[in-house]
Amino acid sequence: MTPQSVIAHVDMDSFYASVEVLKNPLLKGKPVVVGADPKDGKGRGVVCTSSYEARKYGIHSAMPISEAYSRCQSAIYLLPDYPSYQEISQKIMEILGGYTSHLEQVSIDEAFLDISWLGSLSKADGLCREIKEKIQRNCGLSCSIGVGTSKVIAKIASDSCKPDGLLVVSWDEQKDFLSSLPVRRIPGIGKKTDEQLRMRGILTIGDLSTRNIQDLIGWFGRMGSTMHMLARGIDPPAPVVKDTCRSVSREVTFDEDTADMGIIGDTFSHMAADLDTVLREERMSFKTLTIKFRYQGFSTKTRALSFSTPQESLDAMKENIRRLSGSLADGRKVRLVGMRISSLGSNRVRQARLSDFPGLCTK
Numbered sequence: 001m002t003p004q005s006v007i008a009h010v011d012m013d014s015f016y017a018s019v020e021v022l023k024n025p026l027l028k029g030k031p032v033v034v035g036a037d038p039k040d041g042k043g044r045g046v047v048c049t050s051s052y053e054a055r056k057y058g059i060h061s062a063m064p065i066s067e068a069y070s071r072c073q074s075a076i077y078l079l080p081d082y083p084s085y086q087e088i089s090q091k092i093m094e095i096l097g098g099y100t101s102h103l104e105q106v107s108i109d110e111a112f113l114d115i116s117w118l119g120s121l122s123k124a125d126g127l128c129r130e131i132k133e134k135i136q137r138n139c140g141l142s143c144s145i146g147v148g149t150s151k152v153i154a155k156i157a158s159d160s161c162k163p164d165g166l167l168v169v170s171w172d173e174q175k176d177f178l179s180s181l182p183v184r185r186i187p188g189i190g191k192k193t194d195e196q197l198r199m200r201g202i203l204t205i206g207d208l209s210t211r212n213i214q215d216l217i218g219w220f221g222r223m224g225s226t227m228h229m230l231a232r233g234i235d236p237p238a239p240v241v242k243d244t245c246r247s248v249s250r251e252v253t254f255d256e257d258t259a260d261m262g263i264i265g266d267t268f269s270h271m272a273a274d275l276d277t278v279l280r281e282e283r284m285s286f287k288t289l290t291i292k293f294r295y296q297g298f299s300t301k302t303r304a305l306s307f308s309t310p311q312e313s314l315d316a317m318k319e320n321i322r323r324l325s326g327s328l329a330d331g332r333k334v335r336l337v338g339m340r341i342s343s344l345g346s347n348r349v350r351q352a353r354l355s356d357f358p359g360l361c362t363k
């Protein structure tokens with residue numbers, strides 16, 4: 001990596017909830033929660049996201065919807081409207097694509113832009129203001145942008161200036177910027193790794209960056225050296241296996257646990273149709289299809305099928321889906337079913353990709 005690299009990370013603010021406010025401006029300023037139906041506190045499933053007003057009640061993504069409801073009964077609860085989110089996401093990515101030929105979309109609402117053509121980080125502020133204004137003007141939504149000399153710094157910077165922020169971390173400032181932040185701010189370091197680091201007295205990114213790399217490799221294997229690099233603001237080299245952590249998934253939690261294969265089959269058909277819309281609109285293909293069953297009592301099993309050539313639709317997979325789900329149906333009642341497509345490929349020619357963080361997903 002050279003000091004001349006200028007990378008921006010753009011992430012939309014409370015994306016699904018903001019789109020809902022756009023659809024219904026009366027929701028502006030109110031706590032809005034997008035996710036499963038709360039059913040007066042008896043609902044199952046989780047929160048997809050919430051508006052910043054709802055976050056004041058401690059509501060966040062992946063929280064059980066029943067808990068969200070107990071925290072704020074007066075919030076507006078909405079089911080996700082994926083086609084609208086996809087449509088706006090595409091508009092946003094088209095705007096971003098106008099600023100670089102090196103655009104890497106990493107999820108529905110975030111992307112890295114290599115804007116090294118600027119020649120200097122000091123010029124990023126003006127350009128990113130323009131990007132924010134353009135997205136606001138054309139899509140009616142706010143976003144946060146972080147800029148740095150690497151993807152990891154840009155990503156941490158955009159997280160740090162939410163909502164509606166812009167933070168450019170210069171080459172000279174990056175060490176200070178990173179050092180006091182908790183290790184969990186590094187993309188890919190989750191609760192478990194955080195606990196393991198904590199046990200060893202590593203609490204901040206600064207602690208991690210100054211730790212002996214051999215210790216880290218001893219404890220975490222290859223992941224140890226990746227963490228060490230990220231903690232110093234350096235993106236690891238291009239991954240050996242690309243795309244494996246990119247995936248799109250859908251899950252449905254049943255109102256009542258069921259072993260009825262008719263109901264389960266219909267649910268998979270809906271999920272497949274929904275994912276087909278994503279594939280079509282995002283012009284993506286996949287190579288792996290995974291089916292998930294969570295049984296009563298929360299034990300979970302998955303079955304996956306990989307294809308040697310990229311697949312563009314799930315429409316022709318009905319028999320495969322039936323077979324995979326049949327192999328998981330063991331008579332037990334099922335609480336939740338899910339479907340995931342992964343090893344995604346983009347059919348968009350102009351989306352040259354920056355390398356992914358190996359083994360680390362942003363979302």
Ligand code: TTP
Pocket residue numbers: 011012013014015016017047048049050061062108109110162163363
């Ligand atoms: P995020 O960018 O993580 O969250 P956000 O845009 O809602 O809020 P923030 O301002 O903090 O960026 O995710 C983008 C969308 O992805 C989010 O609006 C809903 C969806 N999502 C889920 O469905 N489940 C999840 O667990 C997460 C994290 C996101």
Ligand code: MG
Pocket residue numbers: 011012013014015109110
């Ligand atoms: Mg976001």
